[in-house]
Amino acid sequence: MSIGSTLGTSETALAASGPSARVSATDRVHAALRRIEEVDRPEVWITLRSADDLLADAAAVDARVAAGESLPLAGLVVAVKDNVDVAGIPTTAACPEFAYVPEDTASGVERLIAAGAVVLGKTNLDQFATGLVGTRSPYGAVRCAWDPERVSGGSSSGSAVAVALGIADIGLGTDTAGSGRVPAALHGLVGFKATLGVVPAHGVVPACIDYDCLTVFSTSLDLAAEAVAVMAGPEPRDPRSRTWPADVRLAASNALRVAVPRSQDLEALCAEYRDAFDRTVAAAKTAGIEVVEVDISPLLDAALLLYDGAVVAERYAAVGEFLTTDPAGADPTVAAIVAGSKAPAAHELVDDLDKLTRVKAFAGELLADVDGLLLPTTTEHPTIAAVEADPIGINRRMGTFTNFCNLLDMAAVAVPGEPTVTGDPFGVMVVVPAFADQVAVDVAAALVGTDAPSVVEAGVELAVFGAHLRGQPLHFQLEDLGARFVEEVRTSDAYRLAALNTTPPKPGLVRHGPGQGAGIVGELFRISEAGLGRFLAALPAPMTLTSVELSDGRWVVGFGCTHDAASDAVDITEFGGWKAYLQS
Secondary structure (H helix, E strand, O other): OOOOOOOOOHHHHHHOOOHHHOOOHHHHHHHHHHHHHHHOOHHHEEEEOOHHHHHHHHHHHHHHHHOOOOOOOOOOEEEEEOOEOEOOEOEOOOOHHHOEOOOOOOHHHHHHHHOOOEEEEEEOOOHHHOOOOOOOOOOOOOEOOOOOOEEOOOOOHHHHHHHHOOOOOEEEEEEOOOOOOHHHHHHOOEEEEOOOOOOOOOOEOOOOOOOOEEEEEEOOHHHHHHHHHHHOOOOOOOOOOOOOOOOOOOOOOOOOEEEEEOHHHHOOOOHHHHHHHHHHHHHHHHOOOEEEEEOOHHHHHHHOHHHHOHHHHHHHHHHHHHHOOOOOOOOHHHHHHHHHOOOOOHHHHHHHHHHHHHHHHHHHHHOOOOOEEEEEOOOOOOEHHHHHHOOOHHHHHHOOOOOHHHHOOEEEEEEEOOOOOOOOOOEEEEEEEOOOHHHHHHHHHHHHOOOOOOOOOOOEEEEEOOOOOOOOOOHHHHHHOOOEEEEEEEEOOOEEEEEEOOOOOEEEEEEOOOOOOEOOEEEEEEEOHHHHHHHHHOOOOOEEEEEEEEOOOOEEEEEEEOHHHHHOOEEOHHHOOHHHHHHO
16 A cells, blocks of 8 residues: 555655755745646636745745744645635635635634645635535536546545645645545545544634534645644634643554454445455555454444434535525535525434434444544545436445544544555545544554654653563553653763662662763653653652653653662663663
């Protein structure tokens, strides 16, 4: 399994790599403009900014970099779905009569721009973000990047295709029913749908306001995670925005374990995708991931409530009154769906919300002993002609595995799986409970064979020097709390190490003063604030948590012990670390 479309250019690949390898913002904009001309896909865009405006923004970014600013996204360009506000550029949600020119930029886009990214323009979508096919737009059906006879997937069609064609490095989409994941699956991309509210939805035209997410497309898991990390964080203009909780998990298990559906839960898959999913699961097992089969039928039943239940009333609340004016540009399928969403009664919504609460609890129990749920992202890759002939049925089927995610407050990372037997892209996703986003990233990285990037910028650094080191008997305590390994470290020469008389055996680290000890080897982890508190509350005597000075001058929280305990123990400083002492 590997990530990335082969449709982009070498310039695009360079721009999407690490900051040290990226081209200047000006060069990247020139490359994007050339690529737009080469591919000749006008249906991707609703509003494309002028070359003069783009180059002016790029020059400003290059000037900031030259002045010494650290801009993690400098040299990258972004395509923004046209239901997301960018100040001064019309927002249409793919309905010309709905258009308005916002004064403010959506907070997620603001944060990308502040980090050095340049916005190319606004992309086409299934109107009012209602659809998973990419054909429901008066601006034209967005065709698949690698087969123009097939759909691109939606509703975030233009943003995904802009990335797949090598025009943009980052595509911003939205995801209520799977719109940030289905187009990724059809194009061999990464689609990152964070936990609801972690990336604020300020400046996003609502589809179902309680279940809308701002999402990221990229050819790289690293870049997708970086973009989400930049956009994440509370936003006072979005009352539904959320921050990482104090007990957020910062890593998956050392020995990964994932759940997969039973055979009968996969009946919606076309034959080619069923075969590709089976081979993807087999490849995961070969990579050392333990796989367990589970019953996901309650999740699939919950997914039906997004359109067939009373929750669909949120779509009428969003744009129903507007569509009653019969705008000429209204897509007939979208208009019919929204009109029908007025029908549910209030008591039906209460019943459906109760059902979702119960299934959410079921999902928590289902995934309690695994790192995530591995699912096919979608069921098939239809032609545009097939969708025109059956616009509702195919779209409904394509959301089989995606629709329940936001209803149940879950996060998902979509990545390429094993291709079909004919070499077409096939996508899978790692689905996790709310706020386990980092766990999903870790599992996704293992599936595609890359190092896992960090997406959760939270927690406290904790240095360990003995029984909590990797491979030692108490390391499981760190793993149970979701701690993430950062690096090997060494203390300053102010510390001495003693072998304590404890069960299991542990060393005690004690500060004596500069030059009165030696550099002691340890490991640095990042752990949640609540995890550190739990650690401290359970810490047995004579162990302590205190500030420890590292050899590079940093001070971090680290394990130590009381002076009196160390004075009665065997001094093992000469070995330079606990593992070296044990090996001796």
